[in-house]
Amino acid sequence: MIALLLAAAWAADRVPVGPGVYEPLYPPSPEEARIPVPRFLLAVEPVTNEEYAAFVEENPAWGRGVARLYADEGYLDDWAAPDAPGASVLPDAPVTRVSWYAARAYCRSVGGRLPTEGEWEIAGAASETSWDARKDPHFLARLLAWYGSPTPRVLPAVGGMANRWGVRDLHGLVWEWVEDFNASLVDVDPRGADGEARFCGGGVVGATAVADYAAFMRLALRASLQADSTVRNLGFRCALDGP
Amino acid sequence: MSSLGLIPLLALLGCAPTPAPTPTPTKPVGPLTATEAAKLEPVGDPVDLEITSAPHVPPPITRDTPAKLVINLEVKEVQKAISDGVDYVQWTFGGDVPGRFIRVRQGDSVEFHLNNHPDNKMPHNIDLHAVTGPGGGAASSFTAPGHSSQFSFKALNPGLYVYHCATAPVGMHIANGMYGLILVEPPGGLPKVDREYYVMQGDFYTVGKYREKGLQPFDMQKAIEENATYVLFNGSEGSLVGDKALTAKVGETVRLFVGNGGPNLVSSFHVIGEIFDRVYTEGGSNFQENVQTTLVPAGGSAIVEFKVDVPGTYILVDHSIFRTFNKGALGMLKVEGPDDKPVYSGKEIDDVYLADKAASTAPPVPAAGGVLSKDDQIKAGGLLFAGTCSTCHQADGKGIEGVFPPLAGSDFLLGDVERAIGVVVNGRSGPITVNGKDYNSVMPPMSNLNDDEVANILTYVTNSFGNSGGVVTAEQVKKVRASTPRPPGAAH
Numbered sequence: 096m097i098a099l100l101l102a103a104a105w106a107a108d109r110v111p112v113g114p115g116v117y118e119p120l121y122p123p124s125p126e127e128a129r130i131p132v133p134r135f136l137l138a139v140e141p142v143t144n145e146e147y148a149a150f151v152e153e154n155p156a157w158g159r160g161v162a163r164l165y166a167d168e169g170y171l172d173d174w175a176a177p178d179a180p181g182a183s184v185l186p187d188a189p190v191t192r193v194s195w196y197a198a199r200a201y202c203r204s205v206g207g208r209l210p211t212e213g214e215w216e217i218a219g220a221a222s223e224t225s226w227d228a229r230k231d232p233h234f235l236a237r238l239l240a241w242y243g244s245p246t247p248r249v250l251p252a253v254g255g256m257a258n259r260w261g262v263r264d265l266h267g268l269v270w271e272w273v274e275d276f277n278a279s280l281v282d283v284d285p286r287g288a289d290g291e292a293r294f295c296g297g298g299v300v301g302a303t304a305v306a307d308y309a310a311f312m313r314l315a316l317r318a319s320l321q322a323d324s325t326v327r328n329l330g331f332r333c334a335l336d337g338p
Numbered sequence: 339m340s341s342l343g344l345i346p347l348l349a350l351l352g353c354a355p356t357p358a359p360t361p362t363p364t365k366p367v368g369p370l371t372a373t374e375a376a377k378l379e380p381v382g383d384p385v386d387l388e389i390t391s392a393p394h395v396p397p398p399i400t401r402d403t404p405a406k407l408v409i410n411l412e413v414k415e416v417q418k419a420i421s422d423g424v425d426y427v428q429w430t431f432g433g434d435v436p437g438r439f440i441r442v443r444q445g446d447s448v449e450f451h452l453n454n455h456p457d458n459k460m461p462h463n464i465d466l467h468a469v470t471g472p473g474g475g476a477a478s479s480f481t482a483p484g485h486s487s488q489f490s491f492k493a494l495n496p497g498l499y500v501y502h503c504a505t506a507p508v509g510m511h512i513a514n515g516m517y518g519l520i521l522v523e524p525p526g527g528l529p530k531v532d533r534e535y536y537v538m539q540g541d542f543y544t545v546g547k548y549r550e551k552g553l554q555p556f557d558m559q560k561a562i563e564e565n566a567t568y569v570l571f572n573g574s575e576g577s578l579v580g581d582k583a584l585t586a587k588v589g590e591t592v593r594l595f596v597g598n599g600g601p602n603l604v605s606s607f608h609v610i611g612e613i614f615d616r617v618y619t620e621g622g623s624n625f626q627e628n629v630q631t632t633l634v635p636a637g638g639s640a641i642v643e644f645k646v647d648v649p650g651t652y653i654l655v656d657h658s659i660f661r662t663f664n665k666g667a668l669g670m671l672k673v674e675g676p677d678d679k680p681v682y683s684g685k686e687i688d689d690v691y692l693a694d695k696a697a698s699t700a701p702p703v704p705a706a707g708g709v710l711s712k713d714d715q716i717k718a719g720g721l722l723f724a725g726t727c728s729t730c731h732q733a734d735g736k737g738i739e740g741v742f743p744p745l746a747g748s749d750f751l752l753g754d755v756e757r758a759i760g761v762v763v764n765g766r767s768g769p770i771t772v773n774g775k776d777y778n779s780v781m782p783p784m785s786n787l788n789d790d791e792v793a794n795i796l797t798y799v800t801n802s803f804g805n806s807g808g809v810v811t812a813e814q815v816k817k818v819r820a821s822t823p824r825p826p827g828a829a830h
Contacts, residue, residue, distance in 0.1 A: 319461030
């Protein structure tokens with residue numbers, strides 16, 4: 096019953112995104128250089144501590160004591176109590192220190208799923224004024240400035256400027272999980288020491304968008320993760336198949 | 339790796355005038371082959387290795403057996419001053435640029451822990467050029483923020499090696515300061531010297547121009563164009579000057595472990611007033627003698643050694659010289675000893691200021707409004723003085739007799755405030771007499787300083803070093819600046 100209510104509440108804050116065409120930085124094959132992404136629904140904001148606390152209340156197994164298989168020991172580590180955020184974080188700030196398993200479980204509980212990498216990148220390519228700002232130097236400079244600065248002690252609340260799709264906080268607040276975070280099969284040494292031309296020379300050989308350093312950094316972050324990883328500046332938002 | 343030790347090789351090349359004496363054959367001295375080193379097994383319990391911040395170097399290794407060493411290196415993204423009033427977010431191995439100095443012995447087994455601080459934004463890894471294996475450890479050390487990776491290696495080849503982050507975009511990680519040095523000593527160690535220091539060069543790319551104040555973001559486009567805003571020793575301008583200058587005493591032999599993190603520029607490393615007695619070129623096993631300037635590649639190193647014979651201040655530079663005078667690549671070695679007139683550095687610095695004067699037409703940036711108390715002006719001026727003025731006039735304001743005029747008790751300074759303002763704003767060259775001594779130097783115009791800053795510096799110097807004067811106001815500075823003809827385009 097509560098899950099249904101949550102789903103209803105969440106449904107109010109999602110917007111249609113796409114359809115679009117996702118261009119992976121390292122297409123697995125020439126045929127997959129441009130991947131059509133059907134229209135889908137994406138949460139306007141990342142999941143907050145308050146929302147995640149309601150989920151934990153309904154599903155106590157997802158409190159801090161969750162089986163270590165599903166989340167490393169940093170899971171919800173910044174919450175005051177194992178099952179409640181308390182005063183140590185802002186209720187409206189994005190929940191972080193959640194594993195991929197946990198993020199999936201949350202999205203399932205509200206009737207959704209994690210966005211795919213392609214979906215996220217299409218939503219994240221938009222600035223406030225343009226559907227595709229990947230070549231806008233001002234947009235890129237803003238992203239790089241955020242990527243280049245450490246995470247603040249206390250994460251601020253969600254509610255940044257909406258982009259052209261109406262989605263907020265894709266950049267500038269936290270990194271976000273995607274369903275297929277490790278699908279790019281990026282070599283963990285980005286220079287392709289094994290002769291794989293994936294990330295060679297800091298992301299040049301074989302890459303399609305050499306100037307899109309922001310995309311490389313997201314790819315690098317995703318590649319550094321395991322499904323049980325929790326990170327202080329990594330949150331998530333949910334998606335749904337499109338209308 | 340050559341199987342020849344240093345001494346036999348020199349004899350072979352005919353460099354040694356007489357056949358070198360054979361070392362006592364009790365224990366092996368000099369480099370082993372990598373194959374020999376690979377067979378060595380650690381002796382004794384694992385040891386936590388001490389690693390040091392630049393310019394310090396861990397002490398020489400006295401062990402004559404290989405050991406198992408545990409290294410913990412923490413990656414931290416930190417906001418630091420790279421120049422006076424200029425902040426930059428540096429990504430560091432250990433909290434500073436360059437990263438911690440690591441010193442091991444050939445054949446040592448190293449258990450390496452890379453710890454990525456939870457507050458960091460980025461995943462990071464480490465490629466140690468001293469590691470034999472794919473990626474130099476990069477693949478095995480790729481670590482998300484708030485996580486830790488462990489890998490192990492054996493140090494097979496002796497030499498001075500660079501380590502750096504190799505996470506995409508690699509160039510940006512290096513440009514933000516992710517590099518350091520690891521020394522692998524041959525068994526028996528390096529020849530004994532009196533002082534060892536760690537100096538590492540790196541180029542930085544900021545959105546603002548050189549010395550533009552405030553927090554400066556990384557400029558990817560400038561990095562791609564290899565158009566450096568700063569070229570720095572040990573991560574900041576002024577890291578090796580004033581109180582932080584390297585020191586030695588007359589008659590001592592100094593060894594510098596010199597690295598270059600890049601990401602782009604190759605260094606023409608030179609010490610003004612010294613000749614390197616020995617340079618282990620590119621950080622390898624053989625040395626060249628009597629070298630003036632040595633090339634240090636990006637991602638490479640050199641070991642330089644020299645005996646200091648005369649007291650004075652010796653200036654470390656990248657002799658691609660605009661980098662020194664207009665991008666910050668300047669350090670100092672202060673040598674103390676029996677009284678002797680220091681002449682070498684004086685002449686070289688004269689050259690400096692001509693270069694600086696020619697290029698410095700940056701417009702002054704107006705500061706925020708408000709009036710400081712005299713004490714606050716003195717305090718603010720003192721900070722600026724330490725970074726900009728003390729290089730020549732010295733921290734105690736006494737200057738260097740015959741080269742840089744004193745400010746302490748200076749009749750020239752205290753006699754005419756407007757003239758003093760003019761000197762700071764417009765520079766000055768040619769003969770002057772200060773306290774009865776003649777000087778003939780060049781001071782460049784400090785055109786990167788705004789009116790408030792000039793006023794604060796002058797209030798500081800006229801009320802320090804035993805001087806007692808009044809307050810110099812921004813208004814006075816503005817008036818002097820306005821009455822000076824400036825080249826077209828210099829003020830806008």
